Amino acid sequence: MLRVSQNLPEQVRRLRERIAAAAARSGRNATSITLLAAAKAQPAGRVRAAAAQGVRDVGESYLDEALEKLAALEDLPLTWHFIGRLQANKTRPVAERFAWVHGVDRLRIAQRLSAQRPFHASPLNVCIQVNLAAEATKAGVPPAQLPALAAQVAALPRLKLRGLMCIPPEESDPARQRHWFAKLRRLLEQLNADGADLDTLSMGMSGDFESAILEGATVVRIGTALFGPRPAKA
Numbered sequence: 001m002l003r004v005s006q007n008l009p010e011q012v013r014r015l016r017e018r019i020a021a022a023a024a025r026s027g028r029n030a031t032s033i034t035l036l037a038a039a040k041a042q043p044a045g046r047v048r049a050a051a052a053q054g055v056r057d058v059g060e061s062y063l064d065e066a067l068e069k070l071a072a073l074e075d076l077p078l079t080w081h082f083i084g085r086l087q088a089n090k091t092r093p094v095a096e097r098f099a100w101v102h103g104v105d106r107l108r109i110a111q112r113l114s115a116q117r118p119f120h121a122s123p124l125n126v127c128i129q130v131n132l133a134a135e136a137t138k139a140g141v142p143p144a145q146l147p148a149l150a151a152q153v154a155a156l157p158r159l160k161l162r163g164l165m166c167i168p169p170e171e172s173d174p175a176r177q178r179h180w181f182a183k184l185r186r187l188l189e190q191l192n193a194d195g196a197d198l199d200t201l202s203m204g205m206s207g208d209f210e211s212a213i214l215e216g217a218t219v220v221r222i223g224t225a226l227f228g229p230r231p232a233k234a
């Protein structure tokens with residue numbers, strides 16, 4: 001396993017092939033799908049190696065770890081996405097240093113991010129996380145509360161609401177996987193039908209990204225299928 005996981009160029013190549021194949025199956029162009037490298041627990045050197053293979057978007061889940069890597073990789077042309085759970089008292093460094101936040105699920109967090117986004121920076125791109133299956137262990141707004149939250153977030157001056165994000169229940173059956181992703185896609189379509197202007201569906205991870213692409217994912221967040229197993233925490 002270790003040998004395989006260290007062959008990063010090969011893994012990135014295979015991953016891009018799988019993304020392209022899923023895109024082709026759904027009649028989409030692979031260039032409409034962003035490969036976001038979910039880099040939690042991966043050292044900066046691994047992210048640098050992924051960048052050398054053309055990876056440009058990096059997702060981080062833990063703030064302290066993220067800030068270390070941001071500093072270590074400042075010389076690279078990377079777009080940084082915060083994809084973890086965001087606590088209200090930790091929004092400032094995220095507002096200052098990241099280009100995207102995928103897990104916005106309450107107004108208070110969005111208000112703080114907007115207030116703390118530096119004026120010299122472009123508006124912070126955000127996705128609202130939706131808890132599709134009402135899972136107690138997962139973050140996200142319930143679908144019924146999504147329209148109200150989306151309207152409030154879209155009105156904040158220093159944010160740009162781009163779309164929706166989900167982490168659905170783990171399913172091994174592709175049909176079940178697609179069922180959840182189709183739900184998120186329909187929620188986005190409904191918001192757009194009601195006047196929103198959203199272009200991003202952040203959905204799909206290592207175990208289900210092909211199903212997500214078949215249902216319209218524009219960003220797939222991939223960790224283990226790109227980097228190999230996450231190293232144990234030191």
Ligand SMILES: *Cc1c(COP(=O)(O)O)cnc(C)c1O
Binds near residue numbers: 084207221222224225
């Ligand atoms: C870790 C993580 C991923 C990637 O998970 P893999 O199964 O390793 O691909 C995607 N999204 C979020 C929010 C994560 O925390």
